[in-house]
Amino acid sequence: MKRNRWFFILVLAVLLLTSCGGTKDAGTGGGGKVDSKGNVTLEFWYALGGDSGKAIEDLVKQFNDTHPTIQVVATYQGNYTTAMAKVYSAITGNTLPNIAQLGGAPLLGTSGAIIPISDFVASDSSFNLDDFYPSFLEYNTAGGVLWTAPFNNSVPILVYNKDLFIAAGLDPDNPPQNTEELLVAAKALTKTDASGTPSQWGLNARDDTHWYLSTFFLENGAQIVSEDETQVLYNSPEAVEMLEMWSNWVNVDKVMPPNQHQEAQSDFLSGKLGMMFASTSLVSSIQTEASFKVGSTMFPAVGDVHKVPLGGGSLVIFKNDDERIRNASWEFVKFMISKDSSIYLTSHTGYIPIYKDATSWPEIQAIVEENPLRKAAFDSLPYAVAIPVFSALGNSDLALQNAVEQVELGTASPQQALDDAKTSVDHSIKTQFQVTP
């Protein structure tokens, strides 16, 4: 017994020792080198693997080849989550790079470790923010400051199996445009075998369900977060109505399998799923993996309202004492978000161009001609909106995914699930993030 007590005291002591300490010192020194000839070496971290990662490496190489005095060293840092973890350890260790490509990057604004892009823009007359889609800039704004630069962006779309459409007697060139047509098509596409178990589903969503649900919220006139960003608003009647519709697909119409979003993409590629909510970043490669003809169209409207919230990553510039390094960093970011780079990224990945008039450029039109699946994303551009970047956005995404899971499994009503989600997210805004004035 005595030994036991000792043991617990010791465990507590060790825990205390490890959790204390670590004074937070926002990085101002940072990485990067300037040699005696004034040549600058920059460190750049990125968080995209696969084809997208290759496209970034290519762009960096293009930059290095055309900028003899600046050398950018690009390193892959895992996905958005691990890359962000690495950035936070680098902030405490004062070992930050100069530039990074990250998801949810505007939230770094409060860390004190980054220089807002708007500072660079203000002192660079050659650069015009008006060329970009306003929603892409909003996506990178937090608390009224443009913290980061738009880079790789995506919107939700609907992809569908044209072969299954034909087999179900649907017109493969006329995919559903709104939620009513969606349900009709989903019903036609759902097949059950002799024993009554479904062998083919009409509709499913990829595992980032919160994104697709948020799209319906916005299209139905619901808001995600209040103006002052102190509370989320998705337990409104407009939002509940949308989750009810989602719930009905699973529980009443039985056109969507309950809680099988992890498998949605492989089900779709195996030809067992008719339609899928997915990201545009998928469409550049999905046809090469499918053994059937794939179609794509804009995300279904509610009534006739289209509104698609942006996803994707941004570029950030970290603080640095050396002005030459800061300027070189801005030079690099400008290159990465230039028209030519945007075209390159758009044609080599599934991401969408960030410029207002991009759809009229011959290069972008050529991309659509070569791969018609890309059209849906470009059609969506005028309807792109940004969900405000607020402190508890990560918690909010998880809470919405949780709500979807609950209603699909029938453990909560849509109203109850969204009330719970709001309560938990509001609580974390208050306790985890809000700085009391």
Added chain:
Amino acid sequence: MNNKTDLISDSSRSTRKIKHRILTFFSNGIWLVVVIALAFAVMLPFIWMIVTSLKGPTEVFAYPPTWIPKDPQWSNYIEMWKEAPFGRYFLNSAIVAIAVTIGQLTSCILAAFAFARMDFKGKNVMFMIFLSTTMISSQVTLIPTYLVMRTLDWIDTYQALIVPFLANAFGVFMLRQSFRTVPRELEEAAKLDGCSRFRFLVQILLPLCKPILASQALFAFMGNWNSYQWPLIITNQDSMRTLQIGLRYFVSGEGSTQWGVYMAAALVVCLPVVIIYFLVQKTFVESMASTGLKDI
């Protein structure tokens, strides 16, 4: 008379023997079926990995799934080397895993010996402190360790990948338990014959505990071969990175992953661990049976 009883007992003995044989045949047979089924269940992911590594992008998702690739894509095994500098990653992973394994075994053996066989003031308290560190999750110590590495200016070095793992409380615990099962009389006898403590450890105790040492070595090697987060956080240059980070290059979060090439790489990466496992398997299995965890 005597003959008769012998005869009876002989015949009954032989029928018993036959019965026994039939019984063992069936129980062995059932046992074999169960074991084969379990082995198959364990092997299935590996088999699936090998099959997938030979498939092209369309066949990966084909339904119903194919067990023998229609058009084996051997090129996947060439493609994987182009994706990331795997040669360098192999070298780094090997250096780190071998150094950590040797270092961890050395430190664990010495510490465990002290805790198991020597008497000194505060031994139990120290052991408890030591043991309590196993309850702290690695996420908690991530930033403090990072800061220590930063202060030492070790970021992007082999030291940073090796030194934090040279001591392992769980290993000390395992070895201590095993050391304690060796009778004290052995040590006393050796002492009487003029054997020093260190010589006793090296020449008598360690050979007796070979199985547990082998399994501890395997744990250390595997743990480091498979580690991802720490090498990712502590290294920035490609030249210092390890295999598991290389594997991540294939995974695209939002876009599509080339599963065939990815599985080819995964197979190549896990091969050394499998080979080492087979090499030490015999001693490893012995240790499973003989770990003296009951005697705390």
